[in-house]
Amino acid sequence: xxxxxxxxxxxxxxxxxxxxxxxxxxxxxxxxxxxxxxxxxxxxxxxxxxxxxxxxxxxxxxxxxxxxxxxxxxxxxxxxxxxxxxxxxxxxxxxxxxxxxxxxxxxxxxxxxxxxxxxxxxxxxxxxxxxxxxxxxxxxxxxxxxxxxxxxxxxxxxxxxxxxxxxxxxxxxxxxxxxxxxxxxxxxxxxxxxxxxxxx
Amino acid sequence: xxxxxxxxxxxxxxxxxxxxxxxxxxxxxxxxxxxxxxxxxxxxxxxxxxxxxxxxxxxxxxxxxxxxxxxxxxxxxxxxxxxxxxxxxxxxxxxxxxxxxxxxxxxxxxxxxxxxxxxxxxxxxxxxxxxxxxxxxxxxxxxxxxxxxxxxxxxxxxxxxxxxxxxxxxxxxxxxxxxxxxxxxxxxxxxxxxxxxxxxxxxxxxxxxxxxxxxxxxxxxxxxxxxxxxxxxxxxxxxxxxxxxxxxxxxxxxxxxxxxxxxxxxxxxxxxxxxxxxxxxxxxxxxxxxxxxxxxxxxxxxxxxxxxxxxxxxxxxxxxxxxxxxxxxxxxxxxxxxxxxxxxxxxxxxxxxxxxxxxxxxxxxxxxxxxxxxxxxxxxxxxxxxxxxxxxxxxxxxxxxxxxxxxxxxxxxxxxxxxxxxxxxxxxxxxxxxxx
Numbered sequence: 001x002x003x004x005x006x007x008x009x010x011x012x013x014x015x016x017x018x019x020x021x022x023x024x025x026x027x028x029x030x031x032x033x034x035x036x037x038x039x040x041x042x043x044x045x046x047x048x049x050x051x052x053x054x055x056x057x058x059x060x061x062x063x064x065x066x067x068x069x070x071x072x073x074x075x076x077x078x079x080x081x082x083x084x085x086x087x088x089x090x091x092x093x094x095x096x097x098x099x100x101x102x103x104x105x106x107x108x109x110x111x112x113x114x115x116x117x118x119x120x121x122x123x124x125x126x127x128x129x130x131x132x133x134x135x136x137x138x139x140x141x142x143x144x145x146x147x148x149x150x151x152x153x154x155x156x157x158x159x160x161x162x163x164x165x166x167x168x169x170x171x172x173x174x175x176x177x178x179x180x181x182x183x184x185x186x187x188x189x190x191x192x193x194x195x196x197x198x199x200x
Numbered sequence: 201x202x203x204x205x206x207x208x209x210x211x212x213x214x215x216x217x218x219x220x221x222x223x224x225x226x227x228x229x230x231x232x233x234x235x236x237x238x239x240x241x242x243x244x245x246x247x248x249x250x251x252x253x254x255x256x257x258x259x260x261x262x263x264x265x266x267x268x269x270x271x272x273x274x275x276x277x278x279x280x281x282x283x284x285x286x287x288x289x290x291x292x293x294x295x296x297x298x299x300x301x302x303x304x305x306x307x308x309x310x311x312x313x314x315x316x317x318x319x320x321x322x323x324x325x326x327x328x329x330x331x332x333x334x335x336x337x338x339x340x341x342x343x344x345x346x347x348x349x350x351x352x353x354x355x356x357x358x359x360x361x362x363x364x365x366x367x368x369x370x371x372x373x374x375x376x377x378x379x380x381x382x383x384x385x386x387x388x389x390x391x392x393x394x395x396x397x398x399x400x401x402x403x404x405x406x407x408x409x410x411x412x413x414x415x416x417x418x419x420x421x422x423x424x425x426x427x428x429x430x431x432x433x434x435x436x437x438x439x440x441x442x443x444x445x446x447x448x449x450x451x452x453x454x455x456x457x458x459x460x461x462x463x464x465x466x467x468x469x470x471x472x473x474x475x476x477x478x479x480x481x482x483x484x485x486x487x488x489x490x491x492x493x494x495x496x497x498x499x500x501x502x503x504x505x506x507x508x509x510x511x512x513x514x515x516x517x518x519x520x521x522x523x524x525x526x527x528x529x530x531x532x533x534x535x536x537x538x539x540x541x542x543x544x545x546x547x548x549x550x551x552x553x554x555x556x557x558x559x560x561x562x563x564x565x566x567x568x569x570x571x572x573x574x575x576x577x578x579x580x581x582x583x584x585x586x587x588x589x590x591x592x593x594x595x596x597x598x599x600x601x602x603x604x605x606x607x608x609x610x611x612x613x614x615x616x617x618x619x620x621x622x623x624x625x626x627x628x629x630x631x632x633x634x635x636x
Binding site: 155156158159162163165166167169170175182186187189190191192193194196197198199200 | 256278279288290292294299303324325326334335337344345346347360363364366367409412474510511584586587588598600
């Protein structure tokens with residue numbers, strides 16, 4: 001039975017893709033799964049070094065990430081991609097290539113992103129210091145059929161992570177719960193409760 | 201725009217009363233112990249309903265929330281047995297093998313708020329909010345999404361009454377039932393306002409606890425706690441009335457009462473004796489233990505041909521199915537027939553104990569039927585079937601006063617519930633209404 005799948009985080013810069021990807025990775029590792037994260041910022045320093053931010057270069061970058069995710073997925077690894085990936089067509093191309101593909105749309109309004117702006121990029125982009133900045137001077141096409149939508153402007157990280165993990169469980173891509181059932185201590189408590197009502 | 205669309209949507213509100221039998225609800229309504237309920241059910245729509253097989257909350261509520269047979273949703277009891285070690289295991293919400301109808305409503309953008317639903321622990325994501333019920337252990341793992349946890353903690357939300365204490369302190373149990381119901385009320389009010397729901401559900405489980413420990417006080421007017429117990433039922437009735445008023449005040453019901461559902465997951469009856477089926481199997485040469493005082497079926501001898509898990513689930517120890525199976529698969533049908541026949545004839549002081557014997561094929565339909573018990577026994581009122589390995593005596597008396605029953609759960613609804621309903625029918629009825 002196939003165990004690999006690709007979890008693809010898409011959304012504007014600062015929308016929480018990398019943060020959520022790391023948290024989901026940690027949970028999946030704890031559950032004994034093999035996991036690799038392909039973070040857009042990191043990929044651009046090696047696999048896609050030299051590429052710029054034109055539509056053509058962005059498409060090449062996302063296709064490359066998709067290619068690696070496909071290799072990992074078919075070898076029973078959970079591939080987590082966290083990249084702006086602004087164009088729907090290329091994301092859908094990767095979805096088709098990989099098959100076991102779960103899209104997570106990290107949604108956040110521009111005002112929230114401007115307020116967060118950990119790298120000061122929005123301020124620079126709005127001042128015209130950065131060209132082709134997605135959401136300001138370059139388009140972003142939100143997914144219309146993402147398996148998970150996390151509203152990172154409205155919900156806390158824990159709720160977003162729970163939503164993602166819950167979806168993966170529901171889709172049968174990861175074992176439900178923590179994969180181990182109850183701990184010994186919990187099991188004892190449950191036995192006691194069942195005894196208290198005469199159920200065992 | 202969103203507001204207009206929301207108003208035109210149908211909404212449903214379900215109040216579950218765990219372990220309340222059809223006959224008792226009617227009686228309490230007629231006697232004005234439950235006047236609000238009497239007014240709601242007064243114009244018809246109350247039906248007797250079959251619980252799941254076996255009639256325990258974990259199975260019955262799982263059938264309710266999925267609309268599926270146990271052989272589809274995979275929950276056959278509060279316990280399962282390992283085919284390798286014969287050790288008991290305790291299914292979690294994660295073992296539910298099919299989506300709940302809340303999940304399916306979510307696929308069409310509808311949201312649910314579900315409070316105190318048994319067999320949903322640990323809580324997982326669903327479209328809306330969930331507070332798990334029995335056998336939930338910690339509130340932290342019972343709430344989804346977690347953002348609701350602080351509010352529930354602030355209101356002192358109680359998952360359940362203290363059943364360990366209840367045995368020694370029945371008056372304390374009654375106090376506990378009142379305070380648990382009060383936090384259930386507060387939680388319902390909270391989620392009613394906080395969640396943008398299309399489907400709302402709250403389950404009162406205190407009724408089941410009351411019946412286990414104080415059934416005599418429910419039935420007998422001369423019982424010293426009868427008035428107090430009736431007071432609890434009136435408090436439950438007030439809560440039902442509040443939910444009804446809230447549902448109608450918001451203009452949620454398209455027609456009078458439509459979309460409001462009352463139900464129980466199984467019935468209850470007074471009990472005379474525990475019937476220890478493993479002791480009967482031992483006495484009749486079908487089962488033996490390696491230990492003098494066994495603590496579980498994991499201690500059966502290799503020659504054991506059958507054993508029982510609570511409440512009346514009979515498993516044949518068949519080669520290939522169980523690691524130490526000794527019954528040849530081709531011999532299993534005859535053994536099953538023999539056991540069904542003999543167990544059907546079991547009696548206590550000349551009175552028959554068993555009312556129904558269901559074979560696996562009769563009771564279970566679905567891809568997990570291979571995991572189902574070979575037989576499910578249903579007893580006559582007064583005889584509580586047990587899978588305990590304790591004791592050599594078949595019949596025993598305990599401090600419990602009530603036992604679960606199968607054929608007399610109830611449902612009240614103006615929705616088109618089929619005649620002679622079973623609890624698994626309701627998910628489809630509610631889904632169809634909300635989708636219409």
